[in-house]
Amino acid sequence: MTTTPLAARGPRAWWRVPQRQVPVLATLALLLVMYGIGVSQYRAFSNIQVVFNLFIDNGFLLVVAVGMTFVILTGGIDLSVGSVVAMTAMVSASLLNDGVHPALVLLIALLIGPTLGFAMGCVIHFFDIQPFIVTLAGMFFARGMCTWINTASIPITDGFWTSAAQERIRIGENFVTVSVLVALAVVAVAAYTLAYTRLGRNVYAIGGNQQSALLMGLPVGRTKIAVYTISGLCSAIGGILLSFYTLSGAPLIAIGMELDTIAAVVIGGTLLTGGSGYVFGTLLGVLVLGVIQTLITFDGSLSSWWTKIVIGGLLFAFILLQRLVGIRKK
Amino acid sequence: MSQRHPVLTMTAISKIFPGVRALDGVDFRLFPGEVHALMGENGAGKSTLIKVLTGVYGTDAGTITLDGQQVSFAGPMQATAAGVSTVYQEVNLCPNLSVAENIFIGREPRRLGAVNWREMRRRAQELLARIDLHIDVTEPLGSYSLAVQQMVAIARAVDVNARVLILDEPTSSLDADEVAQLLRIMRQLRDDGIAIVFVTHFLDQVYGIADRITVLRNGRLVGEYPTAELPQIALVEKMIGKELDALERLDSEAGRDRAAITAGQPLVAADGLGRTGSVAPFSLTIHAGEVVGLAGLLGSGRTEVARLFFGADRADQGRLAVDGEPTAIRNPVAAIGRGVAFCSENRRTEGLVGELSVRENIILAMQATRGWLRPVPRRKQDELVERYIKALSIRPADPDMPVRNLSGGNQQKVLLARWLITEPRLLILDEPTRGIDIGAKTEIQRLVAQLSDGGMAVLFISAELEEVLRLSHKVVVMRDRQLVAQLDNDDTLDADRVMRAIASGARQEELEKA
Structure with a gap:
């Protein structure tokens, strides 16, 4: 046999985009179009600081969405993130208020989220329960803890916190905050983990076909527990960034944030069924949400509810796009 | 062939399900470098025997020996680790991952802890070239036909150092060309010394490739025969256990x-x-x-x-x-x-x-x-x-x-x-x-x-x-x-x-x- 009839397929043309990258490119195109609209409509929009503000205002959302990307890539979901963000901010504010050293506060705050995530991951894996319901329980638990700590908002006056919040890192004539650097570092580490480590590749394998992953001898249970722990860690980091941003802990803050992050991840091109998606897409998804918000702020006459309406429409469009790409594949 | 030691011996295997005696004292031997067809009607116990071997089910009686050592696998993962791999009719790989990754996931070549994608692609191409399969290994597995996916599954199993390869109805959904290609690969692997268990309904394929045939009927062993000594009509009779009139x-x-x-x-x-x-x-x-x-x-x-x-x-x-x-x-x-x-x-x-x-x-x-x-x-x-x-x-x-x-x-x-x-x-x-x-x-x-x-x-x-x-x-x-x-x-x-x-x-x- 000189040729294999089964493999009659030439090398890929350079201009042909791999199918799994189509959704991410669609998001990128959308982002550019929306930014273009902003620049053409409002003179101040072209200021580079507008772009930096996108990162400043959405840094914590970005970090949380990165954690959510891991979970959704395995085909799971984590509804507890918003509550964990609020709980982390609450705990930090409360401890700082009691005069605990900020370094210790930082450590404790960074441990709470992953611990809860680890616990939820264990329940999901060992008892084989739907992630939806386990993390729903986690969401109620963490939210309850917030009000148990204090029913009212606690202001933060600690020196480290205020300087972290107000430090402006200059880039030319513009500036970013510490939060932005932290968020970008999280994105970079996450992207590396997903692309170049066994843990990351196992995440994709489980999302593709959990049964197969098991039969191929991959550590399915360990990986699933790991992604919920990672999501918990990202929520904890997000919570600290949020407390930098607001300089307070409030029991009712970040309600519904889990839904914003899911929207960002999906608009960023990650399949809700798992197995396909990129952290870079999630970054774009968060920016899309941010640009919508900015556009509506610039307009000034539109109610902020328009943000939700536009996000709703976009989500719908992107889920349809995923479906169409999926169908064409078959 | 009989002078050599079998790589795998199953002795007096019994398996009872609620109300059914799925296997009743079945013996099975497998030698290195042979294709051994496992034949029987539906419900004869072929699938059960394979599931017992790969640890999906436990046994109720009997012993399994691999390379002279008694084994009892807790699941397919353990069986695979010990060198017993199974390729099913429905491919157990991840369609969203690339062909190369499907072959190497869990054993990726790494450099400084990071997955070395270039090396992985190179080795995947090399491995597939050995079975004469020339495809773009960076494409997702799901974009290829079932036949190619099956061959990739076989390539993975072989590269995991399988000594026993079980092919469970691999040809059921393939067309004639694809079947021919698969049989060719099986011959090549057999010549490399791998022991292959071939489960199929297609008599022609059995006579085209199998060295020996073991026949099961109603959970019992009917017998083990060299293919050359068992005419097709006799095989059918042994499988259905009644005259063809x-x-x-x-x-x-x-x-x-x-x-x-x-x-x-x-x-x-x-x-x-x-x-x-x-x-x-x-x-x-x-x-x-x-x-x-x-x-x-x-x-x-x-x-x-x-x-x-x-x-x-x-x-x-x-x-x-x-x-x-x-x-x-x-x-x-x-x-x-x-x-x-x-x-x-x-x-x-x-x-x-x-x-x-x-x-x-x-x-x-x-x-x-x-x-x-x-x-x-x-x-x-x-x-x-x-x-x-x-x-x-x-x-x-x-x-x-x-x-x-x-x-x-x-x-x-x-x-x-x-x-x-x-x-x-x-x-x-x-x-x-x-x-x-x-x-x-x-x-x-x-x-x-x-x-x-x-x-x-x-x-x-x-x-x-x-x-x-x-x-x-x-x-x-x-x-x-x-x-x-x-x-x-x-x-x-x-x-x-x-x-x-x-x-x-x-x-x-x-x-x-x-």
């Missing part, structure tokens, strides 16, 4: 009194019936007691014809008459009301409720026609169910067994029983014998003959010409979604003529008759 007898009945059957008014008459984009208009009559065979290649429109008769698709041209009365069968409910039953192709996924017992599954359709307010009395249930279990020889003959515990062939019989119990006047069977073993095939063929003797009209769809010829009074040939010939099954009709009709459209056949 049943088939011969059916043969002699095929030429039954056709004139008498077609004398009266047709039960169903289609006149120019068709559906745009599905089937070109055709005319066809089916009489009570007549078996009409529908022959043609896959995708020629056979199933589409059946769907029009059953109302699963709506005709947009032509007329349909039942008992001489014009009628429009708009949906399956209307069809069932007129006494039409349709056993569809993918009956295993479509019809049965695995958790329910054989009895409940059989009664389901009958109960549905009566409405839930009039339950079928238990005594009547028992009577009916017992009769059909016997008539179709459903095994195990236990009406309270959950259907999922039955083998594939027996599940199909349960579904058939469900339709028969509604006493249809026209029974449409779409590939009723595909994927089941010769014994069950014969039983179903005999049943079709009996039913038509009893006055039932049968529309019989099958890809196997021999089967169609044996059973049918009239053979209808489909080609490119057109009805191209209607051939009376008299002494002059043989497989050759039908084949020619399928191939050429056979307009001249009709001309000859006219």
Whole structure:
């Protein structure tokens, strides 16, 4: 046999985009179009600081969405993130208020989220329960803890916190905050983990076909527990960034944030069924949400509810796009 | 070969499921560098034996020795780690990952802790080149055909250092070229010293490649034979454990009194019936007691014809008459009301409720026609169910067994029983014998003959010409979604003529008759 009839397929043309990258490119195109609209409509929009503000205002959302990307890539979901963000901010504010050293506060705050995530991951894996319901329980638990700590908002006056919040890192004539650097570092580490480590590749394998992953001898249970722990860690980091941003802990803050992050991840091109998606897409998804918000702020006459309406429409469009790409594949 | 030591020995293996003795003291030996076919009817215990070997099930008795050491795997992962890999008909890989990654995931080449993608691609290409598969290894696995996916699965198994490779019905969904390629790879692996267990229903493939054959029947070992010393007919006898004269007898009945059957008014008459984009208009009559065979290649429109008769698709041209009365069968409910039953192709996924017992599954359709307010009395249930279990020889003959515990062939019989119990006047069977073993095939063929003797009209769809010829009074040939010939099954009709009709459209056949 000189040729294999089964493999009659030439090398890929350079201009042909791999199918799994189509959704991410669609998001990128959308982002550019929306930014273009902003620049053409409002003179101040072209200021580079507008772009930096996108990162400043959405840094914590970005970090949380990165954690959510891991979970959704395995085909799971984590509804507890918003509550964990609020709980982390609450705990930090409360401890700082009691005069605990900020370094210790930082450590404790960074441990709470992953611990809860680890616990939820264990329940999901060992008892084989739907992630939806386990993390729903986690969401109620963490939210309850917030009000148990204090029913009212606690202001933060600690020196480290205020300087972290107000430090402006200059880039030319513009500036970013510490939060932005932290968020970008999280994105970079996450992207590396997903692309170049066994843990990351196992995440994709489980999302593709959990049964197969098991039969191929991959550590399915360990990986699933790991992604919920990672999501918990990202929520904890997000919570600290949020407390930098607001300089307070409030029991009712970040309600519904889990839904914003899911929207960002999906608009960023990650399949809700798992197995396909990129952290870079999630970054774009968060920016899309941010640009919508900015556009509506610039307009000034539109109610902020328009943000939700536009996000709703976009989500719908992107889920349809995923479906169409999926169908064409078959 | 017998001087060498077997790589794998299974001794006196027994496995008992609730109410079924799935394996009863079975022995199995496997030598390095051989292809060993594991043969048996559906329900003979092949799948169970493999699941016991790979640790999916525990054993109730018996020992497994691998390389002289007694082993007991806790699951397929452990078995794989010990060098026993299985490739199933449905590929157990991740369609979203690239071909290269599917081969190496869990064992990725790394540099400084990071996955070395370039090295992985290079090694994947090298590995696949060894089995003469030249594909872009960076493409997702899911974008390739099932055959390629299977070969990738084999490549992975071999590279994980498999000494025992189990191929469980790998060729069932492949076309002839792909099968040839797969067999070639098997030969190559065998020559490399790997021991291969080959489970299949296709006798030709067994005789094309297997060195030895082990036959199971009803959970017991029938024997182990060198392929060269076991003629095909003897193998079939050992598999089904009864004489083949049943088939011969059916043969002699095929030429039954056709004139008498077609004398009266047709039960169903289609006149120019068709559906745009599905089937070109055709005319066809089916009489009570007549078996009409529908022959043609896959995708020629056979199933589409059946769907029009059953109302699963709506005709947009032509007329349909039942008992001489014009009628429009708009949906399956209307069809069932007129006494039409349709056993569809993918009956295993479509019809049965695995958790329910054989009895409940059989009664389901009958109960549905009566409405839930009039339950079928238990005594009547028992009577009916017992009769059909016997008539179709459903095994195990236990009406309270959950259907999922039955083998594939027996599940199909349960579904058939469900339709028969509604006493249809026209029974449409779409590939009723595909994927089941010769014994069950014969039983179903005999049943079709009996039913038509009893006055039932049968529309019989099958890809196997021999089967169609044996059973049918009239053979209808489909080609490119057109009805191209209607051939009376008299002494002059043989497989050759039908084949020619399928191939050429056979307009001249009709001309000859006219």
